[in-house]
Amino acid sequence: MSLSALVLVLTACAGAMTGPAGPEWWRVPLALLERIPGFGESGLGVSSGVSPLEWSIIWDIRMPRVVLAGIVGATLSLGGASYQGVFRNPLVDPYLLGAAAGGGLGATIIFTTVGSDRLDWPVDPVPLVAFVFALGTVTLTYLVGASFGGMRTSSTLVLAGVAMVSLTTAIQTFILQRNSDVVRVVYNWILGRLATASWGDVVLVLPYVALSTTVLLFHRRHLDVLRVGDEEAAALGIPVARVRLTVVVAATLGTAAVVAVSGLIGFVGLVVPHMVRLMAGSTYRVVIPLAITVGGAFLILADIPGRTLSSPAEVPIGVVTAFIGAPFFIILLRTRQVSR
Amino acid sequence: MSSVEFRHLAVKYGRRVVIHDFSMAVASGSWVGLIGPNGAGKSSLLRAVAGLVKHSGDIVVDGSSLSLRSRSRRASLVAYVPQEPILPDEMTGREYVMLGRTPHIGYFGHPTKSDRAMVDDVIGRLGLDDIAPRHLGVLSGGERQRLVIARALATEAPILLLDEPTSALDIGHQQQAFELVERLRREHGLTVLSAMHDLTLAGMYSDRLALLHEGTVVADGSVEDVLSAETLAEFYGVRVTVHREDDGTVVVVPRREQL
Numbered sequence: 030m031s032l033s034a035l036v037l038v039l040t041a042c043a044g045a046m047t048g049p050a051g052p053e054w055w056r057v058p059l060a061l062l063e064r065i066p067g068f069g070e071s072g073l074g075v076s077s078g079v080s081p082l083e084w085s086i087i088w089d090i091r092m093p094r095v096v097l098a099g100i101v102g103a104t105l106s107l108g109g110a111s112y113q114g115v116f117r118n119p120l121v122d123p124y125l126l127g128a129a130a131g132g133g134l135g136a137t138i139i140f141t142t143v144g145s146d147r148l149d150w151p152v153d154p155v156p157l158v159a160f161v162f163a164l165g166t167v168t169l170t171y172l173v174g175a176s177f178g179g180m181r182t183s184s185t186l187v188l189a190g191v192a193m194v195s196l197t198t199a200i201q202t203f204i205l206q207r208n209s210d211v212v213r214v215v216y217n218w219i220l221g222r223l224a225t226a227s228w229g230d231v232v233l234v235l236p237y238v239a240l241s242t243t244v245l246l247f248h249r250r251h252l253d254v255l256r257v258g259d260e261e262a263a264a265l266g267i268p269v270a271r272v273r274l275t276v277v278v279a280a281t282l283g284t285a286a287v288v289a290v291s292g293l294i295g296f297v298g299l300v301v302p303h304m305v306r307l308m309a310g311s312t313y314r315v316v317i318p319l320a321i322t323v324g325g326a327f328l329i330l331a332d333i334p335g336r337t338l339s340s341p342a343e344v345p346i347g348v349v350t351a352f353i354g355a356p357f358f359i360i361l362l363r364t365r366q367v368s369r
Numbered sequence: 370m371s372s373v374e375f376r377h378l379a380v381k382y383g384r385r386v387v388i389h390d391f392s393m394a395v396a397s398g399s400w401v402g403l404i405g406p407n408g409a410g411k412s413s414l415l416r417a418v419a420g421l422v423k424h425s426g427d428i429v430v431d432g433s434s435l436s437l438r439s440r441s442r443r444a445s446l447v448a449y450v451p452q453e454p455i456l457p458d459e460m461t462g463r464e465y466v467m468l469g470r471t472p473h474i475g476y477f478g479h480p481t482k483s484d485r486a487m488v489d490d491v492i493g494r495l496g497l498d499d500i501a502p503r504h505l506g507v508l509s510g511g512e513r514q515r516l517v518i519a520r521a522l523a524t525e526a527p528i529l530l531l532d533e534p535t536s537a538l539d540i541g542h543q544q545q546a547f548e549l550v551e552r553l554r555r556e557h558g559l560t561v562l563s564a565m566h567d568l569t570l571a572g573m574y575s576d577r578l579a580l581l582h583e584g585t586v587v588a589d590g591s592v593e594d595v596l597s598a599e600t601l602a603e604f605y606g607v608r609v610t611v612h613r614e615d616d617g618t619v620v621v622v623p624r625r626e627q628l
Binding site: 247250253254256257258260261263264265266267268306310311312314 | 419420421440441442443444445447448449451454455456457459460464465468469471472474477478479524
């Protein structure tokens with residue numbers, strides 16, 4: 030656990046050290062250290078020799094991006110691990126119940142109706158509307174699923190999710206077809222981006238992410254009990270339906286918030302929990318906290334080739350994660366079969 | 370030590386009545402075998418005690434109704450071993466037995482030192498030290514069954530519900546499992562309610578048998594009384610011979626139709 034936290038800090042430094050412009054990479058950690066009270070000129074005398082302009086690149090451009098990547102990665106992988114636990118299905122990701130599809134639809138609607146006028150608005154409506162649509166879609170999924178099977182079987186909820194996702198995607202495709210001028214903008218949004226990350230984005234998602242993370246951390250023991258099935262968990266005194274609802278709501282809240290600021294970043298929520306299980310075993314007591322740190326580190330790391338490979342142009346982060354995630358996932362499935 | 374009393378219990382799935390007007394008193398520390406053809410309501414009865422299905426009427430444990438107790442209090446009184454327990458492949462034996470402590474851990478709590486000591490004690494007493502660190506997916510049927518019983522024991526519940534606990538085991542492992550339950554019943558004064566398919570085994574281990582048919586008790590009493598060729602023919606629709614061994618064991622042998 031502490032090892033993974035160290036890795037997270039190191040990757041964050043690596044993230045802050047790389048980019049198309051700015052100071053030499055080794056000056057960056059010094060520049061960060063210099064500003065911690067007690068380390069600078071009045072204390073240990075660390076001096077980086079970084080100019081104010083270079084510091085602004087580090088602090089206003091790279092750091093928010095690194096921090097946001099960390100938050101988004103942590104939240105998606107935590108959400109994925111929780112969904113996988115609560116639905117007892119290893120192939121589930123946090124977009125299962127429509128958080129991503131709903132967010133995409135919301136963003137599409139704003140791009141087509143408001144268009145570039147939105148830049149004149151006091152606040153950018155895209156993340157807000159995407160957030161509301163993401164939550165709305167999952168709520169609808171939940172209501173549809175509950176009206177058939179109640180919360181007694183999780184499979185009805187999964188099926189309702191499949192139906193809602195295809196419905197939402199169909200509506201989005203219909204809107205896009207009639208407004209082909211925004212296809213490129215929407216497409217960019219869907220592929221996920223951290224390029225425009227600002228401290229404002231970080232502040233925007235932080236309350237939801239903090240709430241979601243706290244609740245999920247407190248329910249990791251329940252996820253372990255649920256592994257023996259709803260019946261036996263209930264016989265062991267766990268209020269199964271209430272726990273499932275709480276976990277789904279918490280994971281969805283975090284996911285919707287990060288989808289709103291970063292678009293759809295695939296594979297993190299699916300693959301990182303499995304990486305963690307391979308490294309540290311399958312107990313949720315361990316998987317849940319590790320999913321946070323490893324997920325954060327993974328996305329910070331994945332973001333580095335994203336902005337340096339074809340610099341100064343950007344490879345969308347969603348492409349990079351899928352590029353790393355897909356082969357990894359195949360290897361994972363192979364090794365799991367061998368170990369059986 | 371805990372007694373169980375059923376008072377006019379009824380269970381319905383939708384409109385289908387699976388248990389009706391079931392009344393019985395189970396003495397503390399006794400082993401009652403529930404027998405009866407498939408669909409007679411044995412499993413539903415056990416599920417009602419475990420709180421997994423809604424029921425009308427009352428189930429009274431030690432003088433007060435189970436439905437008045439909290440979910441976790443109920444779980445710490447009654448341990449339930451289902452017919453086909455789910456054992457996650459990637460979970461270790463020890464983690465699995467630790468789940469038995471769930472009723473004693475608060476909603477936001479985590480296993481304490483005494484929970485861990487209790488689990489180690491159960492593992493030691495059941496001779497599971499070799500199995501405990503291994504993953505459930507690689508264990509044999511007999512080893513898995515012993516872990517399931519260990520988990521039930523870790524709840525420290527005075528009442529043990531077994532739903533055809535050995536239907537997936539061969540005859541040797543069936544016997545081992547029942548011997549283990551019998552030993553634990555004597556050591557801890559457990560009250561055991563078990564649904565059983567094998568009538569001979571049911572007769573061997575139960576103090577008392579209750580024969581269920583269409584959701585109600587049709588025969589209730591000592592093994593000798595209930596396991597008679599006439600009764601079994603009437604409710605199972607089978608032709609059997611009932612032997613009585615010198616040591617008192619009752620053996621039920623099915624007979625072929627044409628001889």
